[in-house]
Amino acid sequence: MKIAHFGMPLLALVAVAGSAATASAQIVIKIADSFPAGHYVVENMTKPWMEEVTKQTGGKVKFEYYPAEQLGKAKDMLSLTQSGVADMAYVVPSFVPDKMPLSPVAELPLAEAVGCNGAMAYYHLVNSDSQLRKLDFDANRVRPLLVQNLPPYQVFTAKKISSLKDLQGMKIRVTGSAKAAVIQRIGAVPVQIPTPEVREALSRGTVDGINFVYTSLFPYDLNPLVKTGTADVNFGGWISSYIINDRKWKSLPPDVQQVMSTLAEKYSRQNCEKVMTDDVRDRDRLVQGGMSLLRLTDAEKADFEAKTRDVADQWAADLDKRGKAGSVVLKEYRDQLAKKN
Template identity: 25%
Template sequence: MTDRRTLLKTAVALSVGLPLAFGASIASAATYQAMTYLNVAEKPGVRGLQHIVDKVAEASDGSITFQINLAGSLSIKASDTTQALGDGVVQLADNQYYLGVVPIAGVLRLPALIETPDEYETAYKIVEPYMKKGFDRQGVKMIGHYLYPEQTIWGVGSITSLADLQGKKIRVTSAEQGKLVEAFGGFPITIPSAEIAPAIQRNLIDGFITASAGGARTLAELVETNYRLNTSTVDSFYMVNQDFYDMLPPAVQTALDEAGAEAGELASSLLAEEEPAWTKKHQETGVTVTPASDADKKAAVEAMVPVWEEWATNTGGDAPAVLAEIRKALGK
């Protein structure tokens, strides 16, 4: 670890013309590695990452550039992103798979706890200091974050209420969503995205959970209904290796911080704009869209309270206090 970090510091020093230990001052351009779990360059998360890369290049007069590696182009699993950042294997990343190393961040994904972007930001401000401490221990610095649209329920047949989940097999993208499906008599199924369509065609699942602007883009033609209850939130974070950040000149650090915040806002806004547009498109092609009823929203919260409390107990540490503060702030 120490040797790798020493090499990284030396490389950054060379790239920005900082003096090395032996007194040399050499200015030369350097290209560093950035990675994302996304596989298409046009996706909002990647566009945000590109914004960061462009701003850093501008602030460093072109001496610091990044190669953006889309999903699958590096031999690094998405679940290992935080470790790869901390070890300096990559210097910048769009990281959605961080709960394994900073478990307290899981409060942001608890089922039915957060319904709107405003509620998410309220909860995030509470948990942010604890997340920063966790990532600090990994040698990683958070510089921005973005939120995906609501994760709603799509039915091959009629699903227009939580009661309609009874006995149905629903493909979920997280254990949190699975808890909600189970609470209302359904059976959560975990399969890769590429297997959803074949599973529907073989009558192996009765529906799935995703966003209109997400998986439903290609799957909506296979379903009849969309029940717009936000089952859980999905977010992602822009992060940098702390040693890399520390070796940057102050002006470049400032540019990186600002770019990270801007990138998060950009990706969030692009995703938020896409969701209603795609929901309308799905309606026009025959999907019956039903807004979540207030009664179901209340029922979901009440059913998930024990799940939230179990998560806090199992996570331990500051989790119970953080959950209590967020529930108070959100009135839940």
């Protein structure tokens, strides 16, 4: 009886100890973003990446995912990560220009940056010993993982237009200094508005048009509001990334870090390739839905290129005046673009 009486607590103690060991081996990562349910970036990149990280670590890593601004507004994602409210978050540098002023280098209207070459050039820079990495990420105590870019932005208006000249004086929603500079060059007025707030601004007439990509109109239900969209004009791009708190990153075992980094490169590239393909598909969907497509004549294209040719150099010079190493980072990016990415 004594043995039996002693054995039960002993077994219970072993079970508790085993459970504690399992719990301690489990790594939980809280990840947040501002995307609505079903957004293509989440479906193409974020979720598959999380699932494969969990799989390749043998279940050691578990993610708690908070979409649709559940933990905070899009503009607050960087500070939420820095404070540890989220371990990881989707951060748009253009939403925090005072903290990440140099990343919009990847949004400049450079022909060589269109497509995945631009995306992966940025990816390689922020994952190397670059000034861009040091000034926009290391200084903020965060580390970049997944990188997202988009095709060249177009302009979509709430009323029909027949040429770019019709945009003069119009208020156009933009994100970031790079795209704002392009919009100013054609005589329109750039208005900075975070993506989750765009529909309300356009529907209320706060802005006359928006700087967006075809595919992104659908998840934010903007397609019913636009009457005209430009085609094949490079108004600049979009760059963003899922970042991780530096303390959290350093607490991870090396094998987990390796899996997360390797898969981040894989899914950053895959997502880029997918959005580039979908861009053409969704342009056709919008036209079929009644949107008028504005294609520039050769003369209009030449005029646009002449007006925007020096945007990149001016962007860098403006940052230099503020002591922000704009020219250094622009050279880094151009040098990386020249490589095979």
